[in-house]
Amino acid sequence: MDGLRFDNAFIRQLPGDSRSDRERRQVAAAWSPVSPEPVPDPRLLAVSRELAGQLGLDPEVMGRQRFAEVFAGNALVPGMQPWAANYGGHQFGHWAGQLGDGRAISLGELLAADGSRHELQLKGAGPTPYSRGADGRAVLRSSLREFVCSEAMHHLGIPTTRALSLVGTGEQVVRDMFYDGHPAPEPGAVVCRVSPSFIRFGSFELPAARGDSGLLGRLVEFTIDRDFPGHDASDEAGRARWFAEVCRRTGVLMAHWMRVGFVHGVMNTDNMSILGLTIDYGPYGWLDDFDPDFTPNTTDAQHRRYRYSAQPEIAWWNLGRLAGALSGLFSSQAPLEAGLQAYVSAFHEAQARMLAAKLGLDPGVGGNGVEEGQDTAIGLARELFALMHADGVDMTLAFRLLAQVDPDAPDPGVLAEAFYDPGKLEEGRSRWVDWLSRLASCWRRQALPEPDRVSLMRRSNPRYVFRNYLAQQAIDALEQGDDTVLADLMRVLAAPYEDHPGLEQLASRRPEWARQRAGCSMLSCSS
Known part of the structure; x- marks a missing residue:
């Protein structure tokens, strides 16, 4: 780990705060120097081995405990120069003024062996000048959700920040999960986020709002x-x-x-x-x-x-x-x-x-070029969304199952697994038959061979997504010391377009018990 190369351009080239304390204040600079606050008992809970390998940060090579110490915020390696960034923002449509990294502390900009730049940022590593009265910590439930979803989105092919590690802190963090006046202690954790840059729209809004044209430029x-x-x-x-x-x-x-x-x-x-x-x-x-x-x-x-x-x-x-x-x-x-x-x-x-692509259509379907084909797809998709909304159909499952429809005998029964209320399938059968028949007609008219169409649909429609109830199951298990649920999730989410025999339950629609349970339907910003 001592051989890592850092080039901390953000703090080298942009003006910083003259103070290095944690006192909450208005800061007329792009960043403030601030170090992570040590935790009592750092323990590595999970790591993205793919990303760790890319960055040259294999915990098995460096030592798991040393890795945990660094990525909990208890230790630094040569080249790290921690800071918290300053920015503002519009929150729910209203200008909120200065916000900044209230519980995120960047360790440095790591240069990987291939020359790529990766800012390493700890979330939950303690207070900063931007914490606005909060403690700068994060709890296990929110940290696990960020760690897993960052990597899940990457493997879905969606532009995203990444997550390197999830480290338990060995301390309890008090949070009012529902904002209802009943705070309770929860296990603390720190997640290491990774991105070429964490600069946001609000980074530019703050100096503009203050009339600081020099910093903005x-x-x-x-x-x-x-x-x-x-x-x-x-x-x-x-x-x-x-x-x-x-x-x-x-x-x-x-x-x-x-x-x-x-x-x-x-x-x-x-x-x-x-x-x-x-x-x-x-x-x-x-x-x-x-x-x-x-x-x-x-x-x-x-x-x-x-x-x-x-x-x-x-x-x-x-x-x-x-x-x-x-x-x-x-x-x-x-x-x-x-x-x-x-x-x-x-x-x-x-x-x-x-x-x-999700519907298995060549953009040129219809005979008059790409635009007509895309218009056909948009029209069919809008009708499908209306059907799914009316009948309570699972989006992920429905699109995935469409690849199994027989173009010569389109049967909505193929989609039965996606219906939360099986009775809705029979009630709306004629509407579904009509829609599937028109989709099948498009399939038959296009030049795309059947195996290629099915392959296109399977590449475009994930089998596995990180549903909230799956996240809650992993959180519950990890709080009890069981990391197998998380490990299984990480396995399927690393290849979400593939089938994983023996783990089909992780592709199931939301169970009824999760419809109203906290963490499985809606969540607060509390973490």
Whole structure:
């Protein structure tokens, strides 16, 4: 571990706080130096071996206890220079001012053997100047959810931050899980998050809101130079191309979320990555029975601002706030408006392409080129979503089972496993037969051979997703010292498009007992 190479460009090139204490305060800089606060008994609970190998951080080579000490925050290795980043954000549509890394502390920017850059960040490693009265810690349930989902999303092919490790702290952390005045102690944990950058939309919003054009300009230049190779920060045209690229990446990300039924739950601008990655896994969730209004966040239960169906619109709104923050760097609004239009185009193009693949359709089906084929896919998908919503059908299972439908005799009985109420299948049989017949007709008209169609659908529709009830089962088991449930989950989620004989139960629809249980349907931001 002592041979690791760090190049901590963020703190080297951007202005930092002159103070290194943890006192909560307003900070007129991009970051504050702050060290993790040691924990009493660090214990390695889980590690992403794939990522550890890529980074040269194999705990078996370095020693499991030393690894646990470093990634709990008890020890540093040469080259690490811990800091907490400063940023603001719009939370639930309202400007919240300075926010910052209240319980996240970055250890450094590791340069892997292949030259790639990876910022290592501990979440739950103690208070920082941005903790706003909180303790800077995290509990096992939230840390496990972030660790597993980060890696699950990566293997689904969705742009995301990664997670290296999950370390138990040996201490109890008091949390009011339901915000109902009944706090209780829970096991503490620290997760190590990994990303090329944790810069967010809110990183630019804060200096803009304060009128600090100097820091804003330096942050834009730094971000483009370090994280967007091939883009030029020196003139307005280069900055315009960069903003358009941010918008394009965000559009593709939203299409991916919608493709697999992922709901982020708290799409504040401080939770939006400038790289177009999924970051900050808090009260997220997955669609079980298809409901476009579903949000997993209890804080958002009344207004459902961040519901599944609203995510593409919210991302556009958030990009609008970023555009407003950057407007002082442009002579007119035209480049920013063009960037926002690039988001719209990127989202719709990616969505159409992904829906076509999920339905086993060649984009050119229909005979008149790609556009007609994508329109066909979008139309069929919208009708399918309406059917699934009306009949309480599981999104993940339904799309996966579609590959088994016989084009010459389309039978909705093939989808029976996806229905939460079996009676709905018989009630709606004629509607399902009609829809499946039209899909099968498209299959027969296209040139895609049958084996290729089935293969396309299996590559596009995961068998396994990290449902909330699965997360809760893993949390319950790990709190009792049993890591086998987590190990099985990590195995299937590392290859979510494949079948895993003997682990089929991890692909099952949500059981009835989980419909209302805490942690299995909705969650709070408390962790």
